Amino acid sequence: MKLLLTYSKRKGGEPIIARIVKETGVLITVERANIDTLAGEVLIDVPDESARMICDLIKSRGAEVRILEQGIVRDENECVDCGACISICPKDVFYMDHEWKVQLRKGRCILCGRCIVACPHRALSQSQ
């Protein structure tokens, strides 16, 4: 399950993720991180069964966390199955099936946003 973590450095800026990994022993994959001088946004992937606990731990350390259930969503009414999204996605979320229809593996999405602007038909968006 993917969690989006946001925190401000003023609240310590401690290595939250590293601490949690150490304490719980849960494997956390950092999929994407945007960190500047004041705030950070980190997208992590955790095993589904530990998601609740990890969320609580993150919150108790003063960061905000949101579960990204969906990843990218596609508007079927706009999509024309061109495939422009396929080659620009860093996580191979999109692929062409045997009927030349573009399919999604949403679980892989790290919400980098690249495909949203690359889709000529404005068929992709970030659900929330």
Added chain:
Amino acid sequence: MEKSIEEINRKIREGNVRVVTADEMPRIIGELGEEGALEEVDVVTTGTFGAMCSSGAFLNFGHADPPIRMERVWLNDVEAYGGIAAVDAYIGVTQQSETRGDEYGGAHVMEDLVSGAGVELHAISRGTDCYPRRSITTELKLEDLNQAVMVNPRNSYQRYNAATNSTDRTLFTYMGTLLPNYGNVSFSGAGSLSPLQNDPKLRTIGSGTPIFLCGARGIVVGEGTQHSPGTGFGTLMVSGDMKQMSRDFLRAATMQHYGVTLYVGLGVAIPLLDLDMVRSTGVRDEDIGVDILDYGVPRRSRPTVKKVTYAELKSGRVELMGEEVKTSSLSSYRFARRVATTLREWIERGKFELSLPTQRLNSTKVAMPMKETEPMPTVKEIMSRMVHAITEDESIKTAARKLLRGDTNHLVVLDHAGRLVGIVTTYDISKSVVQEGRGGLVKDIMTRQVIRTTMDEHLDIAAQKLERYNISALPVVDRDSRVVGMLTAIDLGKLLERRWKR
């Protein structure tokens, strides 16, 4: 054996015509041989569905009361060309909205009309004795127009080049998003399903050929603009009644940081008159060569990075520079097939008959590049030959003195052979004063990755560099990286300002 068009049309009327889509032909020929295929198949349908920027429609609005001679016309804030008669206009698909930028344009107006939505017409006029009215605003639907005739000057390209990007930044082009360092390959076109690929000699496709256009029955007007069959890039000018069209085959789109375009579904039914037509419709994706061009090079002739085929592109991966690179299409093969199968059904149900061109198109000509009569404005023209230079082992203080003395903001840093190795600006010097602790030499504060230009670079390309990297001057270098001048944003600004005024 030969077949006449009359014979094929009689079969269509009698309901026993045999129609297949072009992608089935290679297999049929493989099974039955060419003679067998000619006997078995009467018509091959083709289709393509992709971005076709050279599209638009003539609209007739009827007369208002009191009447107006519309001079400038907007539809949902998108300007249409009004320089034709009083109540006609041509809406081009790439024209952008004056209020919504590239998120809405002529293509969207057309999609809205075809979907049955109302569109606001606004027009102005000077007023004349016979047409006194000076402005009008009204909401119209497609059914309220007398005519809405799609006329696309250049559609249905025989094939396209594919695109990749050698530079270190993402490019946004009409070929879609191109990732840096050959990060992906983007291509377009339906390959062996494309109309002109199935009749490259243009025997059955020409003026007057009936076609499928965005769900309507349309017609080929003649050769498309830029028609260049001699180089494998034939095009068609086509027309059709928008009132018969469907959103299933007509979609507005926006290429990021490029602009608005229209996805057009177009199909041609090709009669199998003889063995020659059997052979040309037997074309396979493996037979169609495509050049992958480097869009990182901002010139008309972009270098070919690799020659591949449609089959390779469609496989999703090609090898470039020793690495596997993902490919993806901008046009939709699924929709292209839908065009071809819909056209097949029309013919099978007797709704669509074929006819040979009333006029053949030229099948060998080559499109010319633009003739330019003014010399190309290059960096040489406006660069300053006065160069203020320093070496990397001199002190920051010396640099500051040189900047002051030279009344400039940029010092180029040269090595012992006089080659460019860095640049220091007044900003770098001020910063070094504030951030103490860094060394006291030019090499400690200079920028080493210097964005540069050359004497014969086009000024617009140099201007784009200044803008993109948000810098105010470019050293001009020769082949050996020796600095021969400086081009500053101020000089360039003055020149560009003059040009826009014309």
